[in-house]
Amino acid sequence: MIGRLNHVAIAVSDIDAATAVYRDTLGAEVSAKVAQTEHGVTTVFINLPNTKIELLEPLGAGSPIARFLEKNPSGGIHHVCYEVEDILAARDQLVARGARVLGDGEPKIGAHGKPVLFLHPKDFLGTLTELEQA
Secondary structure, rough: OEEEEEEEEOOOOOHHHHHEEEEHHHOOOOOOOOOEEHOOOOEEEEEEOOOEEEEEEEEOOOOOHHHHHHHHHEEEEEEEEEEOOOOOHHHHHHOOOOOOOOOOOOOOOOOOOEEEEEEOOOOOOOEEEEEOOO
C-alpha cells in the first residue's frame, strides 16, 4: 500500500534558524518559506537525494505545531509522510483494518498541492503518519 518515504517533518520554534542549520551548516538545498494557512504552519523543505525534510513552524497560537512545541520546547520529529497511489483507496483499506484517520476523514490539500490524510499515532507505533497521494 505505502510507497516511498516522501518526507520527515520536524517541528521548530524558529524556522529561519532551523533553515540556516540545514543550508549553512549541512550544505543542503532548501526551499522558500511558505505559509500553509489551512494547516496552521509555515513550511520549508530540505531537498535530499532520496527524500525531503519538512521544517514546520507554528502559524498562530491555534496551530497544532504550537501545541506540539508546548510539550516539546526543543522541537523534534512531528510526523513521517508516505506516498500512496490512491489516497481514498488507502484510507478505506486502513479504516477497514481498524486504523483511525484524523479530522473528518476527508483528504485536504497538503504542502505539495496533493491530497493528504493523517493517521492516529496510537495506531502506528506512536508516530503521527501522513499519507500523500503520489
